[in-house]
Amino acid sequence: MTLDVLTPRVLYCHCAYAAVVPKATKEAVLRGLTDAGIAFDAVPDLCELSARRDPMLADLTGDGPTKLVACYPRAVKWLFHAAGVELSQNIEVLNMRTDDADAILADVLGTPSTAPEVTA
Amino acid sequence: MSALPMADAKAATITRFRVAVYESTGAEPLDPGVRGDLVSALLAKGYAVTVVRRGATLARFTAGTLVVLGRFTEAKPLEAADGPVAIHFRDVAALTAAQAVEVVDGLRGGEALTKPGAWKPWFPVIDYDRCTNCMQCLSFCLFDVYAVSADKKIQVQNQTKCKTDCPACSRVCPEVAILFPKYRHGPINGDVIGADDVRREVMKVDISALLGGDIYQALRDRSAKSKSRFAKERDEDRALEERQKCLVALGKSLEIPPEVFASLPSIDEIRTKADQAAARATAALADR
Numbered sequence: 001m002t003l004d005v006l007t008p009r010v011l012y013c014h015c016a017y018a019a020v021v022p023k024a025t026k027e028a029v030l031r032g033l034t035d036a037g038i039a040f041d042a043v044p045d046l047c048e049l050s051a052r053r054d055p056m057l058a059d060l061t062g063d064g065p066t067k068l069v070a071c072y073p074r075a076v077k078w079l080f081h082a083a084g085v086e087l088s089q090n091i092e093v094l095n096m097r098t099d100d101a102d103a104i105l106a107d108v109l110g111t112p113s114t115a116p117e118v119t120a
Numbered sequence: 121m122s123a124l125p126m127a128d129a130k131a132a133t134i135t136r137f138r139v140a141v142y143e144s145t146g147a148e149p150l151d152p153g154v155r156g157d158l159v160s161a162l163l164a165k166g167y168a169v170t171v172v173r174r175g176a177t178l179a180r181f182t183a184g185t186l187v188v189l190g191r192f193t194e195a196k197p198l199e200a201a202d203g204p205v206a207i208h209f210r211d212v213a214a215l216t217a218a219q220a221v222e223v224v225d226g227l228r229g230g231e232a233l234t235k236p237g238a239w240k241p242w243f244p245v246i247d248y249d250r251c252t253n254c255m256q257c258l259s260f261c262l263f264d265v266y267a268v269s270a271d272k273k274i275q276v277q278n279q280t281k282c283k284t285d286c287p288a289c290s291r292v293c294p295e296v297a298i299l300f301p302k303y304r305h306g307p308i309n310g311d312v313i314g315a316d317d318v319r320r321e322v323m324k325v326d327i328s329a330l331l332g333g334d335i336y337q338a339l340r341d342r343s344a345k346s347k348s349r350f351a352k353e354r355d356e357d358r359a360l361e362e363r364q365k366c367l368v369a370l371g372k373s374l375e376i377p378p379e380v381f382a383s384l385p386s387i388d389e390i391r392t393k394a395d396q397a398a399a400r401a402t403a404a405l406a407d408r
Contacts, residue, residue, distance in 0.1 A: 014163040016164065016166065020304065027160075030163075031160075034156035034159050035156060037143075037155075038171070038173060039170075039171055039172055040170075040171050041170050041179045042168065042169045042170075043168045044166045047301055047302060051279040051280070054136075055136060055183075056138070059180050059181060062179060072301070072306075072311050072312075073310075074311070075245065075299050075301040076301075078247050078299060079301060082246070
């Protein structure tokens with residue numbers, strides 16, 4: 001039997017088709033994620049996926065805890081809803097429009113969930 | 121949740137395509153700099169990317185095309201399949217990030233995919249925690265972005281018909297329930313709504329009311345006056361100037377880009393569309 005810490009998945013939005021997320025912030029966050037050597041999912045633009053009702057949105061939001069690095073939580077929630085996907089309570093949205101890269105990376109990389117997952 | 125309509129015809133033709141940067145069993149990890157450059161380059165080209173590390177739980181991929189890039193230590197077939205997932209393995213040990221992206225481009229070439237970034241994703245998103253289903257947005261929008269669902273709820277149906285950078289419908293929403301996530305300022309961008317925001321939005325609605333109580337009515341009135349003046353004075357320039365003044369005032373109060381006015385239908389078409397939208401809204405409200 002092994003005792004693993006249940007680490008939240010990470011989903012990063014690059015907000016590629018508009019300049020509303022500070023470029024320096026999103027690039028620093030992305031570089032921090034890739035430098036850390038963690039597993040994560042990244043999409044070019046959640047808005048575009050929502051507008052297309054891309055089925056990938058449902059795939060990207062599983063049942064487990066997820067840190068979703070994007071923009072305002074209210075916007076993210078209703079973008080997913082518009083695509084027919086409801087975000088679960090396990091999803092925490094981090095806002096690159098208001099928070100700096102260091103704070104976001106500290107949140108994503110610094111604190112694994114306290115909920116243990118036991119696997120045989 | 122109520123069933124949502126198909127937003128656009130193109131939604132039905134979405135082909136799932138994802139790139140996995142694979143650093144788990146059977147592969148060596150990439151240098152962090154290479155990994156960063158590769159992921160950045162892929163995102164810039166519009167690809168969804170999954171970085172795969174040993175022991176991590178990742179998003180499922182249930183159908184479509186998956187391109188797996190890695191420094192493989194075990195022989196991999198170029199092509200494989202896992203049920204409805206077509207898998208392409210490509211070793212990128214000797215490639216730069218740009219070259220790896222070219223490999224992905226080549227694999228994507230045969231797929232009928234929507235060109236990423238061809239359209240700035242600008243469209244309204246409804247906050248149903250706030251929306252009262254008053255149908256003002258349906259009555260207001262001339263571009264058929266809004267529609268009513270089978271259960272008589274307002275919804276955004278034609279996102280791509282929305283005019284880029286125009287947030288005007290959010291300005292006429294009395295509940296601040298319409299978001300444009302790529303808008304510059306809150307609360308329209310999704311920021312938390314404060315009491316001051318609600319008051320400010322109400323004031324803006326009042327400003328539009330000052331233009332004539334109804335924006336379309338204002339346009340019609342101005343047009344009628346212009347026509348009357350034109351008939352009396354046969355002064356085409358003056359009529360156009362009058363209409364232009366009205367549009368400039370409207371644009372400033374609702375932050376409507378000039379391009380939107382340039383693409384407005386004719387006054388007769390506006391009248392028809394407004395009447396149709398009003399009829400749909402009235403019918404939806406009557407059936408509630």
